[in-house]
Amino acid sequence: MAPVVIIGGGFGGLYTALELARRPGHPPLLLLEPRDRFVFLPFLYELLSQELPLWQIAPRYDALLAGYGIGWLRDRVVALDPDQHKISTQAGQTISYSRLVLAWGAELHSCGVPGVLEHAQGFRSLADVERLQALVQRLKAAPRPLQRLVVVGAGPAGVELACKLADLLQGAALVELLERGPIALPQARSFNREQALLALQRKDVRLRCHCQVQAVTAEGLILGQGEQLAAAGVIWTAGQRSQPPLGISPGAVPCKATLEVEGLEDVFAVGDGAAVAHEPPLPATAQVAFQQAPLLASNLLHSLAGEPLENFQWKDLGEMLSLGIGEASLTGLGFTLAGPAAQQLRRWSYLTRLPGNSLPLKVAANWLGDWSANPLPR
Numbered sequence: 001m002a003p004v005v006i007i008g009g010g011f012g013g014l015y016t017a018l019e020l021a022r023r024p025g026h027p028p029l030l031l032l033e034p035r036d037r038f039v040f041l042p043f044l045y046e047l048l049s050q051e052l053p054l055w056q057i058a059p060r061y062d063a064l065l066a067g068y069g070i071g072w073l074r075d076r077v078v079a080l081d082p083d084q085h086k087i088s089t090q091a092g093q094t095i096s097y098s099r100l101v102l103a104w105g106a107e108l109h110s111c112g113v114p115g116v117l118e119h120a121q122g123f124r125s126l127a128d129v130e131r132l133q134a135l136v137q138r139l140k141a142a143p144r145p146l147q148r149l150v151v152v153g154a155g156p157a158g159v160e161l162a163c164k165l166a167d168l169l170q171g172a173a174l175v176e177l178l179e180r181g182p183i184a185l186p187q188a189r190s191f192n193r194e195q196a197l198l199a200l201q202r203k204d205v206r207l208r209c210h211c212q213v214q215a216v217t218a219e220g221l222i223l224g225q226g227e228q229l230a231a232a233g234v235i236w237t238a239g240q241r242s243q244p245p246l247g248i249s250p251g252a253v254p255c256k257a258t259l260e261v262e263g264l265e266d267v268f269a270v271g272d273g274a275a276v277a278h279e280p281p282l283p284a285t286a287q288v289a290f291q292q293a294p295l296l297a298s299n300l301l302h303s304l305a306g307e308p309l310e311n312f313q314w315k316d317l318g319e320m321l322s323l324g325i326g327e328a329s330l331t332g333l334g335f336t337l338a339g340p341a342a343q344q345l346r347r348w349s350y351l352t353r354l355p356g357n358s359l360p361l362k363v364a365a366n367w368l369g370d371w372s373a374n375p376l377p378r
Helices: 011-022 041-048 061-065 127-141 156-169 190-202 286-304 339-350 358-373
Strands: 004-007 029-030 072-073 077-081 088-089 092-097 099-102 106-108 150-154 172-178 206-208 211-214 220-223 228-230 233-236 240-242 252-256 267-269 274-276 319-322 328-332 335-340
Touching: 004 011, 011 029, 011 061, 011 072, 011 099, 011 150, 011 286, 029 286, 041 127, 041 156, 041 319, 061 072, 099 286, 127 156, 127 206, 127 233, 150 228, 156 172, 156 190, 156 319, 190 206, 190 328, 190 335, 233 286, 252 267, 267 286, 328 339, 339 358
Parallel strands: 004 029, 004 099, 029 072, 099 267, 150 172, 150 233, 172 206, 252 274
Antiparallel strands: 077 088, 088 092, 106 240, 211 220, 220 228, 319 328, 328 335
16 A cells, blocks of 8 residues: 655644554555754744753654654655656655645745845744854844844744843844734734733833835845844744645645645645635644644545545634743633743643653653752742
8 A cells, every 4th residue: 555645744744644653553654854853843932042952842753753653754845746646756756645745834935025035034943043043142242232133023933032032132132023014913812912012121122013124135124115224133934935845836725624635636735734714714823733633644544444534623722922031921721821930831731742752751851850950939
């Protein structure tokens, strides 16, 4: 039997593979992912600030997949032949599949603004973290008047990153947060938005709403009416877009509620790459991929057995924001909380979402050791 092939080892792809591997009598499984490490994106801010180590946030795929019976090929897909149920890879391999899962993630999207791809950086990868850490160290080592870092986009990623950068820079540079809309965190719960605004004020982050970026240059940004804003670095969190490697148009692919791709037989999609019609619209968060993975695993088995498929049902589990070193705000899980206690609860909540069986146990043991040595102040 040809394997179920999963393209992409992010949240949607990896968690679907692990779910399938836990099901009795599962088909052969092959994961195509060119990177050597999975990145748990909600903890990327803690990696930037070195509050958590690399092994907890970005475990290696060979360690995660050991013992699951999942094949892993470090390669990229360059062509899809749905009529023949085959894919072609960058290394020249042709692979047959029984079912195909498109699970490529999202990449920085310029939103049509000139210079973004050349002069700005995103915040989604280990390389992004390394570049930003190096920039912070340079700014702290040689402080000068009016140094600034600019974060574009005051959604959750932009707000969380601005708070963390302000804590790391310790006044060595100004952090500015630009938002083209009227308010920061327009989709957030009111409590979390209020706590985020207070955190930005405490950390002296300058929030500028109704701020349209016309272009990004090597020296900074050009804003509306030609205003020049010098910057030592620009971090772009204002847009991301799924980038399929198969010659399919950029953006998420239209899917049925069963996660089947419209117009392609035996092809499914999950996570950032799946455009599922839903009211209200699904948020662009890892929470969606967490919930889609078990359903997709079931539907793949149903599809192979010729059984009816199930529709995806979204459940809002709440909202959590990291607001700097040792601080967070959350609404959900039966709590409305901000501060250090919220940060601890946020971490332990995400602990249950870490992939695999052994990683959560190892991380929990490490955190318990740290917590017993440094408990929260009373």
